[in-house]
Amino acid sequence: MASVTVNKVDKYYGSVQVLHGVDVNIADGEFVVLVGPSGCGKSTLLRMIAGLEEISKGEISIGGRVVNDVAPKDRDIAMVFQNYALYPHMTVKENMAFSLKLAKAPKNVIDERVGKAAGILGLGQLLDRYPRQLSGGQRQRVAMGRAIVRDPQVFLFDEPLSNLDAKLRVQMRTEIKELHQRLKTTAIYVTHDQIEAMTMADRIVVMQGGYVEQIGAPLDLYDHPNNLFVAGFIGSPSMNFIEGTFRTDGSGGMVVAKDGVTRLPVPARLGGKDGTEVVYGVRPEHLYISESGQGVPAKVVVVEPTGAETMVVVHMAGQEVQAIFRERHRFEPGQDVMLLPDVDHLHLFDKRTGKRIEA
Missing domain, CATH: 3.40.50.300 (P-loop containing nucleotide triphosphate hydrolases)
Structure with a gap:
């Protein structure tokens, strides 16, 4: 050896x-x-x-x-x-x-x-x-x-x-x-x-x-x-990337997607300067169905059940996004859902350099 x-x-x-x-x-x-x-x-x-x-x-x-x-x-x-x-x-x-x-x-x-x-x-x-x-x-x-x-x-x-x-x-x-x-x-x-x-x-x-x-x-x-x-x-399916602009508020920050409407939550640990063009990254397994009705609006496009889990392609923030659920949900194409990104597993990247942004 x-x-x-x-x-x-x-x-x-x-x-x-x-x-x-x-x-x-x-x-x-x-x-x-x-x-x-x-x-x-x-x-x-x-x-x-x-x-x-x-x-x-x-x-x-x-x-x-x-x-x-x-x-x-x-x-x-x-x-x-x-x-x-x-x-x-x-x-x-x-x-x-x-x-x-x-x-x-x-x-x-x-x-x-x-x-x-x-x-x-x-x-x-x-x-x-x-x-x-x-x-x-x-x-x-x-x-x-x-x-x-x-x-x-x-x-x-x-x-x-x-x-x-x-x-x-x-x-x-x-x-x-x-x-x-x-x-x-x-x-x-x-x-x-x-x-x-x-x-x-x-x-x-x-x-x-x-x-x-x-x-x-x-x-x-x-x-x-x-x-x-x-x-x-790294990762299959791969991470979802949503382009937008980082904005600060009193509790930390958010990313305003390119559609100009969708607001995506960003915890304070990810930092970022107000007005920075960023890419918001979230893996498919880190998107959850909102029980409270709060979250990011999305429309179901395709449902792919595999048995152990279900992959769903949704239209969110002006683009197609993949989500994976281990729980059994009854999704139908065209259905409106509210999704919550897991803020403990979010990734923020500088759009210009492609590098990860840390606080």
């Missing part, structure tokens, strides 16, 4: 810069997820850690050793790819043992490591099969087994679940997390799926346009996003 340090790393392709001064410190044994939209630079960063891409500027260290000029095979890392990358003419056992054979490991060591990995991943009955005889989930387990037998300092995962169906993805992300808890090996995992990031990571690195927007524990990012991008990217 080893720590990984990415220090002020830039990446250029010709004159085009795709990574800008990236700083990430990953502790020994930590599971860190790099997440962001396509093109944000997360896979490029992972490939630079693996040694598959050159570093234009800055340093990457693994276990305290700078690896900028170290060949991939000498970095003591193991990578699991999106497309499995299994040899079709080799059995499961042969695929898992291949790297050890290249390293000229003794046969008893190979058998021991392959057997141990197969036991961990539930592949014991499949060792004599070929990849074509396996399901997608089984192939991904073999790819992970091939990485495990190397006993590396760091595991690198490049969107390993994106080729699987939805149900299998849920199962496999649980298995990967259990695997990490058992092996305690440092892991860096790339995905564009923020649900994977939230459920698997010890810490998340949110990236956009080659920049690191925020690093933190999953619930810290969810509850305290630094800016509009992180607030909108």
Whole structure:
């Protein structure tokens, strides 16, 4: 096991810069997820850690050793790819043992490591099969087994679940997390799926346009996003954003929405200067039905019951807003309702800079 340090790393392709001064410190044994939209630079960063891409500027260290000029095979890392990358003419056992054979490991060591990995991943009955005889989930387990037998300092995962169906993805992300808890090996995992990031990571690195927007524990990012991008990217369904103008009053403040009519409550803790153009953020689960008749008027547009909860799209403050209710309400399209934002879970952002406003 080893720590990984990415220090002020830039990446250029010709004159085009795709990574800008990236700083990430990953502790020994930590599971860190790099997440962001396509093109944000997360896979490029992972490939630079693996040694598959050159570093234009800055340093990457693994276990305290700078690896900028170290060949991939000498970095003591193991990578699991999106497309499995299994040899079709080799059995499961042969695929898992291949790297050890290249390293000229003794046969008893190979058998021991392959057997141990197969036991961990539930592949014991499949060792004599070929990849074509396996399901997608089984192939991904073999790819992970091939990485495990190397006993590396760091595991690198490049969107390993994106080729699987939805149900299998849920199962496999649980298995990967259990695997990490058992092996305690440092892991860096790339995905564009923020649900994977939230459920698997010890810490998340949110990236956009080659920049690191925020690093933190999953619930810290969810509850305290630094800016509009992180607030909108983390969480499903995403946070509702309502543009308006901050106004102060005797009890704290309010946001007057762009429709010029709707008043949205703001607690004093969020601060803000009178007249500032802001974006009012509230998550769907933090909107409640008003029992007193006081609140923000809204009109039901679409009702989507899922069983455990009901998602409702409403027209509020001149735009469509999503609300989620765990209680059973009978909503009808066109129905008028009054909604109360939970003032303990509101977010206020400066419209010009996109940054979170704090008192």
